[in-house]
Amino acid sequence: MVYDPAAHPPVAVTVDLAVLTLVRGTLAALVVRRGEEPYEGVMALPGGFVRPTEDLDAAAGRELTEETGLGRRVTAHLEQLATYGAPDRDPRMRVVTVAYLALVPVDHAAEVPVAGGDAAAAGWAPVGTLLASPGGLAFDHGRLLADAVERARSKLEYTPLAAAFCPAEFTVAELRTVYEVVWGAPLDPRNFHRKVTGVPDFLVPTGVTTTGERGRPAVVYRSGPATRLHPPMLRP
Amino acid sequence: MVYDPAAHPPVAVTVDLAVLTLVRGTLAALVVRRGEEPYEGVMALPGGFVRPTEDLDAAAGRELTEETGLGRRVTAHLEQLATYGAPDRDPRMRVVTVAYLALVPVDHAAEVPVAGGDAAAAGWAPVGTLLASPGGLAFDHGRLLADAVERARSKLEYTPLAAAFCPAEFTVAELRTVYEVVWGAPLDPRNFHRKVTGVPDFLVPTGVTTTGERGRPAVVYRSGPATRLHPPMLRP
DNA sequence: CTAATAGTGTCTATCAGACAGTATACC
DNA sequence: GGTATACTGTCTGATAGACACTATTAG
Numbered sequence: 001m002v003y004d005p006a007a008h009p010p011v012a013v014t015v016d017l018a019v020l021t022l023v024r025g026t027l028a029a030l031v032v033r034r035g036e037e038p039y040e041g042v043m044a045l046p047g048g049f050v051r052p053t054e055d056l057d058a059a060a061g062r063e064l065t066e067e068t069g070l071g072r073r074v075t076a077h078l079e080q081l082a083t084y085g086a087p088d089r090d091p092r093m094r095v096v097t098v099a100y101l102a103l104v105p106v107d108h109a110a111e112v113p114v115a116g117g118d119a120a121a122a123g124w125a126p127v128g129t130l131l132a133s134p135g136g137l138a139f140d141h142g143r144l145l146a147d148a149v150e151r152a153r154s155k156l157e158y159t160p161l162a163a164a165f166c167p168a169e170f171t172v173a174e175l176r177t178v179y180e181v182v183w184g185a186p187l188d189p190r191n192f193h194r195k196v197t198g199v200p201d202f203l204v205p206t207g208v209t210t211t212g213e214r215g216r217p218a219v220v221y222r223s224g225p226a227t228r229l230h231p232p233m234l235r236p
Numbered sequence: 237m238v239y240d241p242a243a244h245p246p247v248a249v250t251v252d253l254a255v256l257t258l259v260r261g262t263l264a265a266l267v268v269r270r271g272e273e274p275y276e277g278v279m280a281l282p283g284g285f286v287r288p289t290e291d292l293d294a295a296a297g298r299e300l301t302e303e304t305g306l307g308r309r310v311t312a313h314l315e316q317l318a319t320y321g322a323p324d325r326d327p328r329m330r331v332v333t334v335a336y337l338a339l340v341p342v343d344h345a346a347e348v349p350v351a352g353g354d355a356a357a358a359g360w361a362p363v364g365t366l367l368a369s370p371g372g373l374a375f376d377h378g379r380l381l382a383d384a385v386e387r388a389r390s391k392l393e394y395t396p397l398a399a400a401f402c403p404a405e406f407t408v409a410e411l412r413t414v415y416e417v418v419w420g421a422p423l424d425p426r427n428f429h430r431k432v433t434g435v436p437d438f439l440v441p442t443g444v445t446t447t448g449e450r451g452r453p454a455v456v457y458r459s460g461p462a463t464r465l466h467p468p469m470l471r472p
Numbered sequence: 473c474t475a476a477t478a479g480t481g482t483c484t485a486t487c488a489g490a491c492a493g494t495a496t497a498c499c
Numbered sequence: 500g501g502t503a504t505a506c507t508g509t510c511t512g513a514t515a516g517a518c519a520c521t522a523t524t525a526g
Binding site for chain 2: 496
Binding site for chain 1: 248286288318320330
């Protein structure tokens, strides 16, 4: 029980990111194409080493800005997901990776692949496609992404997480679309409206209404101070 | 983005355990007294290094059996909680620790300190006491334990986790005590009984009833195949 | 006008909480 | 019988889901 570095083989600690957004009505994750072995040419989730004097959350935030090109404040949500450390998950050496879940609002998703550098090397891919093929993602990133999606689905129920997918100001219909896409199920617009506007401190009306859209103008809201939803928005 | 061990300072990866049980009607955690600096003589959560060829879950399971002296099968629950890696959390070197939540059933809790070795060095301490004093636990173990307790409280709502605190066969009253102790709130025995027996696949009657107790004998149950509770048992 | 979307009202089945009442043991 | 605990029944208010209905825009 002595902390002797020399007594233990080297371990690398990395952070990997499951960055989610909505692209044309589907849930999408940010992926990069690997440029080296192993898994050369295969899609992978972005990630990188934790620096010596850097906290884990800070490393995740730094990687996120580096990979997306988005400013730090654009990211509406970043939380630790789980840690994956199977001894053979990377054939080169022991790598323990701390996975994070990040959400990018829809109005900034389009900037990401462009700003991130080589457009061919990074971009949004539908989660359904990525998870459908077992070897579609390098390492254990398929499992990691599946865990991230399940976390997001679950947290939509009892936290205001859905607003993190939306622009700073949004309508009830936009919020409902988030729920429908992430859960993969249609929701009754009328009951959804009544429920979501009835949760205290979830939505704050801005006083503005939409215009130029089809149909009756909608009230524009911004995210409120609630950290938990009471009552929760339960999956159908 | 090259995985060169020499390019990075050494990082130690450990697992720390928040082992919970019920002792005389209070929630208690397994603690050890540290025998060396830093925090010499201070209480800490048990833990240790992850071995080179060992998965994280395996390391947690091994540490649990080593620290408690209980056979592997006695532990009813072991799950990953979160990972803590602040650069200064251990003054000697960079230590990233993967925290696990473990639950020990009440009928095995008494064996633990004895079988674990030096009775003065390890034992059950009330969670309330440990969390009341900020410096009561070494490192960031106070925060870790608080996160573990909140995880347990939350998972009682929508998973059959409470049964992990109980013996293999138990009564509704024993299960209710678990909920009351972990949540720290009294529950109506009659409504609890109706709700808990109404959740499909949560409880399976054994056909046996208690005897020798005061009052009417109670039906004895065993944990059922459910992995989620529908409907959930919500906190008051 | 029509089409489309936003938002409200209402009905019903279900559920949580309060609590009366019944069942069955030990003393 | 007395007391304690297990369990059942009933009432009430809240909630979820289904869906009729009204409101307000674009074209």
